[in-house]
Amino acid sequence: MTIATSLEDACCALASHPDALVLAGGTDLMVAVNRGDLPVHHVVAIGRVPELRGWRREGDHVRLGAALTYTDLLQPDLAVLQPALAQAARSVGSPQIRNTGTLGGNVATGSPAGDTIPVLAALDAVLELRSASGTREMRLDEFVTGVKRTALEGGELIEAIRVPVLDGPQEFCKVGTRNAMVISVVSLALVVDRSGRTVRVGLGSVAASPLRATEAEAYIGGHLDWDGGRPPSAEVVDRFTELVVGATSPIDDHRGSARYRRHAVGVLAGRALARAVGAA
Amino acid sequence: MSGTRTTDRTGVAPRTGGPGIGESVPRPDGVPKVTGSFAFSSDLWHDRMLWGGTLRSPHPSARIVSVDIGAAVTITGVHAVLLHDDVPGSKAYGLEHSDQQVLAGEVVRHEGEPVAIVAADHPETVRRALDAIVVEYEVVDPLTDPAAAETAPPIHPDGNLIRRIHLRHGDQQVVGEVQVEGTYEVGMQDQAFLGPESGMAIPVEGGGVDLYIATQWLHADRDQVAACLGLRPERVRLTLAGVGGAFGAREDLSMHVHLCMLAMHTGRPVKMVYSREESFHGHVHRHPARMWYRHHADRDGTLVRVEASLLLDGGAYASSSSAVIANATCFAAGPYRVPSADIEGVVVRTNNPPCGAMRGFGAVQTCFAHEAQMDLLAGALGMDPVELRLRNVLATGDRLVTGQAITGTAPGAEVIRTCVDHPSAASIAEDPMALPGGAGRTADPAHVVRGEALAVGFKNLMFSEGFDDYSSAACRLADGVATITCACAEVGQGFVTLVQQIAHEVLGVQEVVLEPASTETIGSAGSTSASRQTWMSGGAVQKACEEVRVRLLARVADEHGVELDGLVLVDGLVASLTGDLRVDLVSATSDPIHAEVEFRHAPTFPLDEDGQGDAHVSFAFSAHRAIVDVDVGLGLVKVVELTTSQDVGRVLNPVQVVGQLEGGAAQGVGLAVMEEVQLSDGRIRNASFTDYLVPTALDMPPVEIAALIEQPEPGAPFGAKGVGEPPSITSTAAVAAAIRAATGLALPRVPVRPSDIVFGGGAA
């Protein structure tokens, strides 16, 4: 086990143990280890790497260290720049999990139910990956390739995640069968970019990998009264939610049926849009 | 002394803060549990111990073709791998029927059934050994539909019918002017205790074994374990290890025989701890139920007749199914006068996980159904549902559908009135966190509708149907200190506190020592279940203390040549009423006084072939009023407030009573809106706390205690009734009814799922 105290450290350890497991908060990893699903040969702990624990604004973007915890994402000076990410962070687990679990861990797990994933998808987040041999960048939808499958290579870690600072309201909502501490049955992030005149919608738990409702986005972007600020008509909202539902390919499982998921994602789309741009 | 304590929401204020009966005496194990220093059974440790583990069937139904342990036994650090043939005594055990295999022999009958056990030097070695055992199964189509069980080929030599009771009461020809009919369904609930099964067995030189285990009934365990080990019962000694919750799930044996077999085989102490997932397979669950009902009433709302047909899925083994179906059947009509009844209760065997005891024990399922029926009937009559209940509710002297007359207290009307009269503190939330969906931020106030409803129920206390139900206790008073010995299993209910209060009340002692609960030191205390220990072991402790008191006073009277009648025990002194004699307790008991007693409740009798008979001892009533907010668009629910009144006989410890009422209600809320062991083809799909959801602080509302009805029950120690089960009986029914009131949907099934609300489904 290596407890890395610098990024350099972590990358070296990973280079010499290509089969090592990266350990951030351990809230996903240890569950898998305890279940016996993950053979443990070597562990590189990154929770004490200062370079991964910070964030900074870089022009019209924010660069988020991969080991930021959910509690970090809830800090007001960051939350005001990335409100949907903060809303998603607040919906995660319990205080203990929010104090421990990290943004990078959520992304690297690549679960369709990961709560930051729809937000990062809506924001067109870019991942900065790093290994001893260098760095590369990747879009989120290239990175998460399937249910708990990612493009991360041996010896590589997520160093940071870059998201734009947008001018416009943001909404994250998540349906679960309990009022807290629950894995999403359906989730949705809707962000408005007033200067770019776009509305972007990321969806969770309704497809195998990160999903954007691109047709719905194009439709609503073209039907909003960007200058006058009048709320969209009921017909426009209906069409929008229909297109959001159409983008999904949910499954039946013990958390919910495909039919319910399709229904719920439409409801969330309508509500999030109404909160963001008003309702007629 | 009789009356109603009306309380604020924190319950009843202590009288004086003293140590006696009626005071909120703090639990001796409270602070250690909260601060983490309490030793639970999973904390057991021995320097020489080995770790045990269990290989379980992945199939709900299969024939075992072969088991190859060759590779497992050669792993370094593995000390034993044992199979069916290694069970030294009886190959099967069970609470009511010995039908459950210690280790599977020729067949497995449910997913997770133990097939092999291993002892090794480290949990990781255990895991590798279990992986190395090769079992060849010939998979058989599982029997998973309880409705098909009676006609399907038997999956067990004892057959697929565990018990049928056909209760017929009164005139079978009567028909009501108004009839309502419904079919209801209850899903499989798990007890979800926090401390998974764990224990340690230590071999005793000369062939016996010591077992430290978290359980609900040491002596019943001991007898079953001894039979399976082929030992005389006294060679097997059980001591209670720290129990992390029970709720019925520790009534059956789990790892008990396995641990003892491994310890005796290896000659070493062996410890086992189930994982959470294993725990879901390692204990019984609440019976899922399908219930058809037809209620008949006169136009004025007087109940005339109830017909019902109840089908409970017992899963693969009998466990306590026979007693559960008896309760379901006897209490199927609810706490109402029903002059004519035809109720058929059936519990069957399937290849689903075994079901058995859980808090409420058969009455939870039927309360959900009979209360839905009462609301339906109120609707058909155009009558207020509270009025309908008050018109029919049982009182002392009334007869149950079993023909038994209630001789004890039965404040059914009082629990209803106080509950509905209690003002509600519920306001309409603005904060999305307090709306349905909570932390998921899904609802705005405009999406939310509110509903309110009442449910009433009752249940028997203690064991029924002629069971010889008793508890044993001893009291030794020496140097002014009372030492109590009782094998009552403390599973969180607070017996450890009550013992102190009772000894103080009877003997005036300040210091009370409770010996560890063990089969070695005293006879059986009976089971910590059926809301019975306050009455039974509390009664035994009271009786033992009273005997000591009588002997002490006789001794002092004798030694000082005074009249026995003129002596009292106060504040650590034996004093004469005239005041001229004062002997302190310490010196009066330098020569110890000891008494050991057995305490029995009034006898009960079996049910006859029509389900008639004086089968029960005593009954406790409760009512819950639920207020819920429902997001109809998404089918999400927030229980906003629960108000309850309960028939408690007498409050012995207010804080502990309130704790039972709150905890039981939380389990009831869970069953109403989220808790279900989901099965597909006999397999559990959600065997973890990730997906078996129990209420969080955001799901559980404040519990307003409208009233604790104190009408002392004849025959009960200090008049106190058990309080543990009623809260979990009526809360589920009330929450489900409130969701109906909010949505106008029929919702004949709990837990109510979001899709049931959105699509109006949930049809049974």
Ligand SMILES: Cc1cc2nc3c(=O)[nH]c(=O)nc-3n(C[C@H](O)[C@H](O)[C@H](O)COP(=O)(O)OP(=O)(O)OC[C@H]3O[C@@H](n4cnc5c(N)ncnc54)[C@H](O)[C@@H]3O)c2cc1C
């Ligand atoms: C009780 C509980 C409740 C939960 N609730 C939620 C919830 O509501 N919503 C939700 O989305 N999730 C939830 N989770 C899952 C989990 O907490 C989150 O996914 C969390 O973000 C994981 O982060 P971590 O730091 O703990 O990751 P770890 O467990 O440390 O790691 C997870 C995976 O990511 C890899 N990894 C971690 N960091 C990096 C990195 N920088 N570079 C490359 N690989 C990396 C690890 O190797 C591992 O494969 C819950 C978990 C628990 C136990």
